[in-house]
Amino acid sequence: MSHHVYKKVEIIGVSEVSISEAVANALAKASETIRHIGWFEVVGTRGYVENGKPVFQVELKVGFRLEDNA
Amino acid sequence: MSHHVYKKVEIIGVSEVSISEAVANALAKASETIRHIGWFEVVGTRGYVENGKPVFQVELKVGFRLEDNA
Amino acid sequence: MSHHVYKKVEIIGVSEVSISEAVANALAKASETIRHIGWFEVVGTRGYVENGKPVFQVELKVGFRLEDNA
Amino acid sequence: MSHHVYKKVEIIGVSEVSISEAVANALAKASETIRHIGWFEVVGTRGYVENGKPVFQVELKVGFRLEDNA
Amino acid sequence: MSHHVYKKVEIIGVSEVSISEAVANALAKASETIRHIGWFEVVGTRGYVENGKPVFQVELKVGFRLEDNA
Amino acid sequence: MSHHVYKKVEIIGVSEVSISEAVANALAKASETIRHIGWFEVVGTRGYVENGKPVFQVELKVGFRLEDNA
Amino acid sequence: MSHHVYKKVEIIGVSEVSISEAVANALAKASETIRHIGWFEVVGTRGYVENGKPVFQVELKVGFRLEDNA
Amino acid sequence: MSHHVYKKVEIIGVSEVSISEAVANALAKASETIRHIGWFEVVGTRGYVENGKPVFQVELKVGFRLEDNA
Amino acid sequence: MSHHVYKKVEIIGVSEVSISEAVANALAKASETIRHIGWFEVVGTRGYVENGKPVFQVELKVGFRLEDNA
Amino acid sequence: MSHHVYKKVEIIGVSEVSISEAVANALAKASETIRHIGWFEVVGTRGYVENGKPVFQVELKVGFRLEDNA
Amino acid sequence: MSHHVYKKVEIIGVSEVSISEAVANALAKASETIRHIGWFEVVGTRGYVENGKPVFQVELKVGFRLEDNA
Amino acid sequence: MSHHVYKKVEIIGVSEVSISEAVANALAKASETIRHIGWFEVVGTRGYVENGKPVFQVELKVGFRLEDNA
Numbered sequence: 001m002s003h004h005v006y007k008k009v010e011i012i013g014v015s016e017v018s019i020s021e022a023v024a025n026a027l028a029k030a031s032e033t034i035r036h037i038g039w040f041e042v043v044g045t046r047g048y049v050e051n052g053k054p055v056f057q058v059e060l061k062v063g064f065r066l067e068d069n070a
Numbered sequence: 071m072s073h074h075v076y077k078k079v080e081i082i083g084v085s086e087v088s089i090s091e092a093v094a095n096a097l098a099k100a101s102e103t104i105r106h107i108g109w110f111e112v113v114g115t116r117g118y119v120e121n122g123k124p125v126f127q128v129e130l131k132v133g134f135r136l137e138d139n140a
Numbered sequence: 141m142s143h144h145v146y147k148k149v150e151i152i153g154v155s156e157v158s159i160s161e162a163v164a165n166a167l168a169k170a171s172e173t174i175r176h177i178g179w180f181e182v183v184g185t186r187g188y189v190e191n192g193k194p195v196f197q198v199e200l201k202v203g204f205r206l207e208d209n210a
Numbered sequence: 211m212s213h214h215v216y217k218k219v220e221i222i223g224v225s226e227v228s229i230s231e232a233v234a235n236a237l238a239k240a241s242e243t244i245r246h247i248g249w250f251e252v253v254g255t256r257g258y259v260e261n262g263k264p265v266f267q268v269e270l271k272v273g274f275r276l277e278d279n280a
Numbered sequence: 281m282s283h284h285v286y287k288k289v290e291i292i293g294v295s296e297v298s299i300s301e302a303v304a305n306a307l308a309k310a311s312e313t314i315r316h317i318g319w320f321e322v323v324g325t326r327g328y329v330e331n332g333k334p335v336f337q338v339e340l341k342v343g344f345r346l347e348d349n350a
Numbered sequence: 351m352s353h354h355v356y357k358k359v360e361i362i363g364v365s366e367v368s369i370s371e372a373v374a375n376a377l378a379k380a381s382e383t384i385r386h387i388g389w390f391e392v393v394g395t396r397g398y399v400e401n402g403k404p405v406f407q408v409e410l411k412v413g414f415r416l417e418d419n420a
Numbered sequence: 421m422s423h424h425v426y427k428k429v430e431i432i433g434v435s436e437v438s439i440s441e442a443v444a445n446a447l448a449k450a451s452e453t454i455r456h457i458g459w460f461e462v463v464g465t466r467g468y469v470e471n472g473k474p475v476f477q478v479e480l481k482v483g484f485r486l487e488d489n490a
Numbered sequence: 491m492s493h494h495v496y497k498k499v500e501i502i503g504v505s506e507v508s509i510s511e512a513v514a515n516a517l518a519k520a521s522e523t524i525r526h527i528g529w530f531e532v533v534g535t536r537g538y539v540e541n542g543k544p545v546f547q548v549e550l551k552v553g554f555r556l557e558d559n560a
Numbered sequence: 561m562s563h564h565v566y567k568k569v570e571i572i573g574v575s576e577v578s579i580s581e582a583v584a585n586a587l588a589k590a591s592e593t594i595r596h597i598g599w600f601e602v603v604g605t606r607g608y609v610e611n612g613k614p615v616f617q618v619e620l621k622v623g624f625r626l627e628d629n630a
Numbered sequence: 631m632s633h634h635v636y637k638k639v640e641i642i643g644v645s646e647v648s649i650s651e652a653v654a655n656a657l658a659k660a661s662e663t664i665r666h667i668g669w670f671e672v673v674g675t676r677g678y679v680e681n682g683k684p685v686f687q688v689e690l691k692v693g694f695r696l697e698d699n700a
Numbered sequence: 701m702s703h704h705v706y707k708k709v710e711i712i713g714v715s716e717v718s719i720s721e722a723v724a725n726a727l728a729k730a731s732e733t734i735r736h737i738g739w740f741e742v743v744g745t746r747g748y749v750e751n752g753k754p755v756f757q758v759e760l761k762v763g764f765r766l767e768d769n770a
Numbered sequence: 771m772s773h774h775v776y777k778k779v780e781i782i783g784v785s786e787v788s789i790s791e792a793v794a795n796a797l798a799k800a801s802e803t804i805r806h807i808g809w810f811e812v813v814g815t816r817g818y819v820e821n822g823k824p825v826f827q828v829e830l831k832v833g834f835r836l837e838d839n840a
Contacts, residue, residue, distance in 0.1 A: 215309035
């Protein structure tokens with residue numbers, strides 16, 4: 001019996017609107033090059049301050065299935 | 071002198087809108103069966119990807135006071 | 141050659157709207173007394189429940205550059 | 211061959227006297243509803259301040275054996 | 281739109297054969313009383329020694345969906 | 351609507367009697383200079399040995415509300 | 421004097437038999453595309469439940485030496 | 491009233507068969523020199539790769555009672 | 561110039577009175593065989609329940625200076 | 631009997647030479663404004679890259695004794 | 701409005717001279733294949749012993765900006 | 771087939787020069803009494819301040835192979 005194998009990569013999305021939008025931005029970018037994205041895990045939330053307001057930098061791990069012939 | 075005792079349970083709320091809404095959804099559900107909910111702690115944020123967008127799954131611990139005769 | 145030195149303090153912002161707004165509220169308050177705020181790190185998210193809805197309390201560390209003659 | 215299975219729940223005891231008494235208070239309350247309590251693990255110690263003195267809130271996990279027909 | 285809410289409980293399975301069997305034993309017991317078990321997470325592995333051999337005690341969190349009318 | 355903002359500082363109390371007294375000693379000292387102390391969190395317990403007996407050094411974070419015009 | 425440099429990637433193996441087999445499955449897949457695999461570290465063990473039995477998903481970091489001209 | 495005191499040491503067992511066997515191997519070796527072994531805690535699982543297969547190195551803490559006159 | 565080197569060992573003290581007494585009991589025992597004990601760090605607090613009351617088991621690391629000719 | 635109370639603050643030193651020099655730089659700066667500095671703890675090491683070389687940013691907590699009349 | 705997205709990879713540098721040189725060696729190697737390296741985080745320091753002296757293996761995460769059309 | 775078993779002990783080296791030298795000092799001392807030292811892991815870096823300069827105290831775990839007849 002064969003089994004899938006998955007891989008996780010760590011990316012960081014940015015948003016001056018919200019933490020949730022930073023996650024969405026990161027996933028939109030990741031989906032340009034990664035197929036079979038399955039899930040994500042937020043592993044850190046930081047940011048810098050611009051004009052007194054937060055710009056969120058959200059670190060996430062993105063998990064995806066490796067293709068069977070790779 | 072008597073003292074209150076509290077309990078914590080771990081629940082997971084879901085939202086495709088935002089992390090904050092996932093917290094609210096979990097608390098709304100929890101309040102159907104738990105009385106005296108006092109506070110919550112976010113202990114994890116993950117999710118899956120649907121049509122290229124995040125669906126947030128937020129894990130929280132919910133603390134509440136145990137009733138005196140229980 | 142001289143080097144900057146930075147300091148971090150831990151503050152907690154509150155919002156009944158969202159986690160992101162709690163961060164913004166904390167930073168707005170911090171900027172009243174801290175100059176040269178550079179970055180922040182979210183180190184905890186908790187809250188209490190009011191009328192069945194979450195009030196978010198977000199703990200963050202705020203980093204800023206120390207002035208050269210201080 | 212059969213094996214026991216155990217469960218852990220998370221409770222919080224309170225005392226203005228000491229951390230150790232807060233643990234004892236929590237266990238006394240837990241034993242009203244839980245049979246076969248076996249052990250506990252302290253997972254957090256916090257509290258609030260009343261008249262300049264600490265009131266201890268000690269979080270513990272309480273482990274107990276599940277009954278065989280449950 | 282409605283969303284499911286999930287709950288996690290912490291249980292401990294035992295086996296003198298292997299860590300994996302201890303997980304299976306815990307899940308078999310949990311499924312007697314919990315419906316809709318979805319996933320588990322191993323959060324600790326310990327044990328005692330009997331006749332020079334390990335008896336594994338594996339702590340896991342078990343996640344399951346709450347029923348809609350509960 | 352306005353929101354309070356809180357700050358946490360990290361202090362260490364000492365006692366040769368007990369961990370709980372070390373917490374009390376730290377809070378008594380902190381209250382000399384900090385107003386609006388709200389809560390504390392024990393983040394570490396260590397100590398040294400004097401005449402074969404422990405002298406407890408308990409690290410705690412102390413949270414307090416920032417004044418509105420500060 | 422030159423030094424090797426190593427890289428770590430995070431993959432997830434699956435097995436319905438055991439945690440150890442899930443590790444082996446992940447390494448077999450990884451060795452299809454990675455040369456010079458040196459070591460691995462288990463960083464998480466979770467899984468889902470199928471017909472009342474665990475299917476193990478074991479997360480591991482795999483370390484390998486980077487080739488000198490890459 | 492007298493009390494027992496316990497000690498923990500950290501050892502690493504090896505097996506090319508399974509994680510559980512690596513634990514057993516470590517305990518068999520430890521029992522050659524340690525009396526009163528009581529329990530163990532798995533604190534890390536890593537390994538190297540030999541012929542494409544894992545060789546498990548499992549780190550465990552072993553707890554044992556100190557003899558009364560030692 | 562020569563430097564001291566220190567070692568840490570992990571021991572567990574027991575008390576049915578308090579966490580602080582369990583620390584003292586462990587240190588009293590350790591000082592029977594260890595010279596130059598310098599400091600300790602509490603790394604865990606657990607226990608079992610006897611007649612509805614806690615018996616504390618406090619894990620501590622004990623640091624001491626190695627003798628120069630050892 | 632009176633006891634000292636200590637405080638910890640978190641600062642970040644910078645050096646393009648070494649991690650150890652970054653610590654020294656931070657302590658030199660801290661000693662301009664803090665009296666009775668006693669110890670430090672390194673809690674993080676990061677940095678940025680300039681002309682292909684690391685510039686170290688070392689986060690440390692600095693502990694110092696509070697004056698008796700403060 | 702568009703936002704950059706960043707990625708982190710985990711590499712390990714080696715040096716028999718110092719921890720800081722191991723970081724520099726890892727970054728020199730990484731810059732051969734990664735453009736836009738921005739920052740690094742030390743996540744572990746270990747090593748082996750050769751002729752009684754340490755050879756440092758420093759694990760770091762290296763962050764870099766993803767190109768806009770990738 | 772027989773397997774080696776390894777043990778880890780925790781020691782602390784000191785240096786007023788650098789963190790790396792503190793590691794080397796600890797290993798030089800450890801090699802006086804431990805044979806078959808294989809590897810080390812840095813688990814903490816702290817120190818005290820003397821004349822405004824850091825004296826580094828680096829905690830490491832040292833791993834070594836147990837002899838076959840021990």
